[in-house]
Amino acid sequence: MRSVRADQRWQWPLGEPPNSSSRRRELSVALAFVALGALGCTLPMAPFDRVVLIGVALGGLVRVAQTLRARRPRRPRGAVTAEGSALVRLEPGAEPTVLAEFQVPFGITVLANHMRSEALLAFTTAHQTRYQRVRVSSPTDALAARDMLSRAITVPDADAVGSQGVESAMTATHAAELLRVAECYAPQSLQRIYLTGSRGENLVLDGTNLEIDGRTFDLSLPLEWRGFMFHEAVGPIATLYQATWIRQGGVEVVLVAPMPAEITTTLPPGAAADMKAAEQRAVLRDLKLMQSTPDAAPPHELRIGVERLFMLPLRQALDRAPRASRAGFPPVRALNPSARE
Structure with a gap:
């Protein structure tokens, strides 16, 4: 991962990225069909075989066009940014959501399902709790975020998905980088939890200190x-x-x-x-x-x-x-x- 500078602006896109590796395979196969058809037009062969190969080439051309059209880059639906004094989620048509302010004490808890395919970053403060959904998009994505996923706390699948849609999720690679940046600003954030009880009681876990409603x-x-x-x-x-x-x-x-x-x-x-x-x-x-x-x-x-x-x-x-x-x-x-x- 890149080194972290406190004066740097960071931005992580939201929305599941296209599966570029599978589309590259599709494009390679389609081009192979086109090449096979072109070869059939230059070699001596029976008319029926030539027609079959031309049909294969036309099918390959159609598939190439479909794959290239699908490969058009998709614009991210939003982004999470780390700039200045806060972590902020930006989404079209919605007010910016402040996940954490660096001048205010906050905690980050990493929650994930049993298979480590879905996760949530829970940002807690004395006044609110915000969640950011994370999706593990590929084995490479999981490998890049292995430290984050290994220290995640297990929750049921439905809780790991949360209420946010796929378009608001970030990759595990980006989530792991976000944690590194957050730790640069607030080194103890991963050892903190701020909660409010059902009757308004304050609960704070800060390292080895646990305070529960004055106790x-x-x-x-x-x-x-x-x-x-x-x-x-x-x-x-x-x-x-x-x-x-x-x-x-x-x-x-x-x-x-x-x-x-x-x-x-x-x-x-x-x-x-x-x-x-x-x-x-x-x-x-x-x-x-x-x-x-x-x-x-x-x-x-x-x-x-x-x-x-x-x-x-x-x-x-x-x-x-x-x-x-x-x-x-x-x-x-x-x-x-x-x-x-």
Whole structure:
């Protein structure tokens, strides 16, 4: 990749690029048919064979015209730019979308599906969350972005696609370069997450410091945590939730989010053969962290509702923290990790 200068203007186009390699093959085959027909006009042969070869040549000419017409360069639908003080997405007919301002603290979280064919860049600040869709357009594209994809956090396919269309997606190569530029301006951005709870609570993960609604957890020191799931019914409707219980010293909280409709705890058949070793390790790590055993609903006063896309990134941060010895804590009932006996 190119070196990064803080005073440089960067621009990454949006929209899936045409598959130029397949069109080159089509053009080569079509030209071969034309050449074969031209050769048939110069060599002595039976009239019927000559007519067949002329027909092949005409078909090749038609295909050449179609391929060349399809090869006309397609204008990008928009672009993401890094210039001056912000990362901005520009799209025709829409107001510019500020993904991040370099003078304001922000975080970037890379989310991807199991196969690492779709991804999202989540830009979080204390006031908003913005997403940028990424599509892996080819094996070459995946190779150029292998570091980004290997550290991506696994989410269901539907969540990795997000709400943006293909025309608003950027290639993985460009997304990896965007991350390098963002890290130049904000070196700690990939270790930060800013979220707002369902009742307006502030949640900030900044390196080894996790603040949740005024409660602080030092992830460089031992703590207890575990993931579980529970359900609650309102009338005839039951909702399944995922939860992450955290306790350090006398501070305790439970992060809660709806379970995704698509729950995967194993790699799809044949997926391992198509993935790099680093990507396999990342996906298997995430699948392990996703596993949750059923349990009782936690007390409402301990709950903090968070967006489900960020439950696994927060569990990853907790998993890197040292585990506390249970000797200094009162026992915990098996059916409710948030209730002390």
